[in-house]
Amino acid sequence: MTAPGRLTLPIETGLDDQLVGLLERLGADAVRNSDGTELPAIVGELAAKVYATYFVGRGDQEWADAHPSELTRSYLMSERTPALADGDLEIPLMAGWYALQVTPDLGCDVDRWWQVIDRTTGETLPPGTWRVSGEGADTVVTVTGAVAGHVYTVDFLAVQTWDPTQMYNYITNDWADDPSRIRESPFDVRHPATWEHVRSSLDGWLGDHPEVDVVRFTTFFYHFTLVFGPDAKERFVDWFGYSASVSVEAMEQFEEHLGYALTAEDFVDEGYYNSSFRVPTRAFRDWIDFQHRFVTDRVRQLVDAVHASGKEAMMFLGDNWIGTEPYGTLFASTGIDAVVGSVGSGATCRMISDIPGVRYTEGRLLPYFFPDVFHPGGDPVTEANASWLQARRAIVRSPLDRIGYGGYLSLALEHPDFVDRMEQIADEFRAIHDRGEGRRPASAPFRVAILNAWGRLRSWQTHMVAHALWYRQAYSYLGVLEALAGLPFEVDFLSFDDIRDGVPDGVGVLINAGALGTSFSGGSAWGAPRVQAAVRSFVAAGGGLVGVGDPTAHIDGGVTFQLADVLGVDRELGWGLSTNRPFDTVERHFITADLGAGLDVGEGTPDIVAFTRDVEVLAAGRGTVQAAASHYGEGRGVYLAGLPYSHENARLLHRALYWAAGRDSAFGEWIADDPRVEVAHYPESGQFVVLNNTDEHVRTTVRGGGDDWVVELDPYGHAWVETRELRR
Template sequence: MKKSKGRVTLPSEQNFLEETKELMERWGADALRDSDGTKLDDEIKQLDAKIYTTYFVARSHNEFAEQHPEEVQQLYLMSQYNTAKDTELEIAFMNGYFTEQIEPDYIHDPKVWWEVIDRTTGEVVDTDNWEVKKTANLLLIRNAVPWHEYTVSFLAYMKWDPTQMYNHITNDWGDKPHEIPFDARQPHSNQFIKTYLKKWLKENPDTDVVRFTTFFYHFTLVFNHLGKEKFVDWFGYGASVSVAALEAFEQEKGYRLRPEDIVDQGYYNTTFRVPSNAYLDYMDFIQQFVAREVKELVESVHESGKEAMMFLGDNWIGTEPYGKYFAETGIDAVVGSVGDGTTLRMIADIPNVRYTEGRFLPYFFPDTFYEGNNPVIEANENWLTARRALMRKPLDRIGYGGYVSLAYKFPDFVNYVEHITDEFRDIYSKIKDVKPYAGIKVAILNAWGKLRTWQSHTVAHGKWYKQTYSYHGVLEALSGSAVDVTFIRFDDVIEHGVPEDVDVIVNVGDAGTAFSGGERWLDEALTAKIREWVYNGGGFIGIGEPTACHHEGRYFQLANVLGVDKELGFSLSTNKYFTEAVDSHFIAEDSNGYDFGESMKNIYALCDETEIIEYTDGGIHLSSSPFGKGRGVYIAGLPFSHENTRLLMRALFYAAHKEDQFKIWYASNIHCEVHAYPEIKKYAVVNNSTEKQVTDVYDGYGKKHSVKLAPSEIIWEEFSDEG
């Protein structure tokens, strides 16, 4: 059998020519790339492959940055909380920050751009009552209220790019210069960025694809005084702030932002926060600016006969791929790090590009490729989780990054990647641009909607804060399941109602977060429209603390739809009689035990119509309830697993009154899945585990047969319209 080739990008480096040729042959690579810290020599660039060259727009030009220190990128940061013990309080506002990364901005007047807040009352301290001691990085408050807490919101320069800093520390780069990020909004920087790119394009004729890593503003990544990560928000707009940006914002939007609009009580508008109108305005403002500037850079790339690729990471802020302005940039392709099925779908579903590419894990760095470690374990886990999603929406290309010379020392890893690349090309050749069968359509309802399609709280390298977090668990389960998924905002429902083609709405998250919704649930139009929609036959699934905001005697604002509420301690005097679990239920038919992750306590049934499916430790963890012609389902938590994926799928079909359609293109074994492609009359039975599996397979006509699968195997079959 002739080996397949193409659709794979291989990292390479200097003095690695023969090994690169070997890996190109074995992995079928048709593109070569450099990485942060590596370069391709001329001999490698002459190989028969597309050449990707990493391009840093707003870093790696220290000679320029040092000439314009006033144009270094900025951040608003907040000091630690400080307690006043008398009427004077001295705050060392740089405590806890890494001085090699952060430097206070004394170029611009602190009295104009900083803010001191009494955090006990929330009041802003008058500028007459404080002064900055610049040489010591101290701020002195006079007329403080004893035993009140105070913070300083200060403007700072970020003099070391966070990604280069991470790579520098991880790889022990020693005295290699710290790369200084500069701001594309500033006049000298803006001109330099455009002029240098045109010069670079002429000097790099061997480059076929300019891999922008990325453009102007890094996601918020601030290090502590030990050089460790202090605050990480992959969606954070903190590094896009500057005096110039704040002044331009005021001119464009008609009002001035406070430092607090960015600092946000020290939460920095993390994606967990329900966004304020001011912050949404600021995001929109940055996105428009970035799109305009990126368009100019992309046009220069195209004029040189090259392609423009954007890395979905590092300095990606403002280039929201599901945002309103992304299409205007003209970018040819997006590449991003694939950590699981969710991150794969985040990349693969991006519209308005010619192709998408995933950088698979592990990254070829010494924190994984060291003697005694087996990188195949991570590679295998990464591939199996991502492959589920690939079966629903394939990437156009895959690849790796880092020091390929490290990976080459692990022959088992090289062998495994050879298998992955072959399997990827086989899947792609069969299903690219083919719509898979989906038995149901699900709408994920939160404060972000479409803007955060397949995104929740990812950080660098595609990892997640908490693998047990239910919102990610739901996304991961859905990323590879036979469902159509859309993402909608609360405002979408208020303004337009529930989309007609949606079968089930899912609201999942902790109380007060952007995912659950917090005070957005106090909007009577929102609750009324969803109640009406469910009553007329829709399905609603709440997970964790859905619709949670204590108001008028309810904690879950859609408690009547869900059939349950949470005891906060206020109604302990009211007896709760409904505790008996049903003997059996459609949702629980495949369950051999439950894993609700961090779960929830003190959930109780409102009435005897609530079908209690799981009740332990004095509380409900799984239940369903009728509501008119529709149904509500409550789940206490849902970390990702094969078991919980099946539980969620059953809950979706039950909520939608589609139980009779559940066993269409279905595998009885929870470790297996069936993906059908009616357009091409093919279906695949997939073993998502590293063990042998046997499963009954139900086709699209309800007929079943038994299938045996080797570990991780995919079996492809054809079918006809007759079944």
């Protein structure tokens, strides 16, 4: 029997007679309200901790309306507007944006803070060659002396008049018909008056809510970039975006501290807005760091107040998280007790559970109790099973301390089969946590490092676009992260700066995965001789390099993949078609030994050619290499054209990493014959857990410590096995 607890349930009014029984049945030891629900009065009587959501930067429209100059700002770009004739060119700034959400900031010094660019020449137009007229939705910039056939844009500072998340809820739920609802504007704590107001409002709220044990910040000051088009539909969404964290004041303080001035284009970035797929500029990295310092300092003051009131502070890693980067250097200094976040997959689970410097982490499991799934005829159990299977293997590798759910409990209660399943999942989560003692199981005798432009800052956050959405251009890379989330490896995230003077000790294999020119493969970073030399020397000395997609890609000096010599393959972009590069595919290889059917490379990567004489091609299709293995000095290189997540691909990556590290002879310990089954080994307690990652009954053999065990597992099941080699 495991002890109850470790479970947070959303509650709401109107369920008072069921709550006590339900909490007891599920073993829930915490309750929370959701956006749009109130905690019931009964909450104080429940044997549970109480979480309450708290908004810092919006929800006080009186304050917002009274301080329009302290509303949050954003940098936006006009549409690209071609001049069809010489002379005056009018650029309507708001043609691509939603005028109720954002409006040009005409109160700032536009000559200083806006930027008009001839995108055909790349030149910024000097002040005096353009003028602003109109206002709001009708704001126009007129370029005088535009050149026929050139394209112009205006980077402009905009006032955010409507918080994007509140706007989304407002539109989705038809709140326009509800007179009690108003449009909420976000305000910016960069302004001392607003900060003092936010600070004192929290004190008041804390005093007014003795029943609350945990203040669940949702979240802090700056929303990720989310801007709507003129049709009020999402036009640009970047969960990592800092465009909405700007203000004249912040930029002036930046210049004071960093010693150089920012431009509008530093944020607009040709219209890519520094998406996390862009190789980050120095200015953008400095801005992240600058805001991280500011935000974590202010957060610390809020957390201090929470603690002073005897409560805990929890951060929801969600909407307004900009500046709090949980893998940032100062995050732990905030004193935040816990982080909660949605765990829809193994990688998102690890993004939460690996956060250092907090007392506990909580994963909000899917599905949300929302009507899209919880409607008559809906099938929340199937969704819950799929998500749980993905999360469980990550939870075993890096334990979450708690799980929870979100949404409207009343909806969930209409699906008794789901409540049954929720009870099982909670029990299973607690059982695993208890028996594993909340510790990590054993992992490989070498570390694996993901090498990209972001490094540690974006741990477990690579290749993600909008939250939980599937992107054709991303899933083949996300599979690498997803596989690693449940594999027995300690995973580091290294930036190019981290390896410039040599790959850190303990790292056995570097992974470089991503599309050409992106921050994730590294783009121009590979143009640096020191970076190339560091990785070549690492491999030559016995290390491994596993490349996925366009690894080390930077078109220069005769190759696309700068380390084509290590990987054994290169990508043909059309210039080398005259070179004949035939290859044979090897029949069998250690890396592909557990593949049943052919290798699934997802979107794959086109036109991969054999580059070295000795490369072994492990898989190919339509004349292009899909997987390859090479020896290089004392080390090894592995190439994969893509790796969407699947049980077989996770096993393939497991093998590829051992092979690349030169540890293939040590492979096979604490592993199941069937790649659909994963094993976590706890040598200190002399046991291992076996996870059936499928919805089928599975029987397989687990080998380890010179022994083997046949295990039978129910669909979705897990089992613990004691070994003879108990070490304590």
